[in-house]
Amino acid sequence: MYLQISDLKKELILKKGILHFDFTASALALKCVEKEISKILPTYANTHSDSSLNSFKTQQIYEQARKDIKKSLSLDENFALIACGTGSSSAIKKFQELIGIYIPPLVKERYFTQIDKNTLPLVIVGPYEHHSNELSFREGLCECIRIPLDKNGEIGFDFLEKTLQKNKKRKIIASFSLASNVTGILSDYKRISEMVRKF
Structure with a gap:
């Protein structure tokens, strides 16, 4: 169901x-969404099991939702969709664990205080990141650089290109939000992806 504003x-x-008034972090529930959820709840089951018909049915709904999200964002097999029940903070932490950047803060404090930043991966984030994206990278085993806005209030692609060029011998990870949850500005993620993949 598609709704107009x-x-x-x-x-x-x-x-x-x-x-x-606070729609930037958590929006209010919508009747149409809750109605769809109420249709699923009577047969809702664990998606990681195939021991019952309900589990199988829930897994099908879950997989279809993943396909629909990727299709709506025009994402192909080169893009990963990380679904986590506790929101973007959990998904970003999971991503950081998978790429070896997240470590518990006390472990970092005990064992990783004297590391040369140039030996670490470089993480590039956009100008309007969710706090869990930027802050958690700043606390991880990496160097984190934020790309500023340009004079038009958009992602500074010139700055991004210079940063990529300067650090081309390092492992580079780009973690940009597709859209600002405050302003609604959309990122040109295809252009970002093409630029980063060149380096």
Whole structure:
């Protein structure tokens, strides 16, 4: 179901007389979404099991949702979709664990205080990252550089290219948000991907 912005107000679940202004972190529930969830709940089961029909059915719904998300974002097999039940913070932590950057803060404090930054991977983040993306990389086993906005208020592609060129002998990881959850500005992720892959 696709909704126009004007239709969202009718779908909000909110007690009469209460005003809600914080949509940047957690939006209000929508009737149409809750209705779809209520259809799934009677047969909802573990997606990591095939021991029951309900598990199989839930796995099918989950896999279809993954396909739909990738299709809606025009993502091919070169892109990974990391689904985590506790939001983007959990997905970013999982990604960092997979690429060997996340370590518990006390371990880093005990054993990794005297590392030459130039021997670590370089992580490049965009100008409007979710705090869990940028902050957790800054605390990881890597150097983290934030790409600033250009004079038009968009990603500074000139700065990005210079940063990539300067660090081309290092392992480079780019972690950009597709969109700002504050302004709604969309990133040109295809251009970012093409630039990073050149180096």
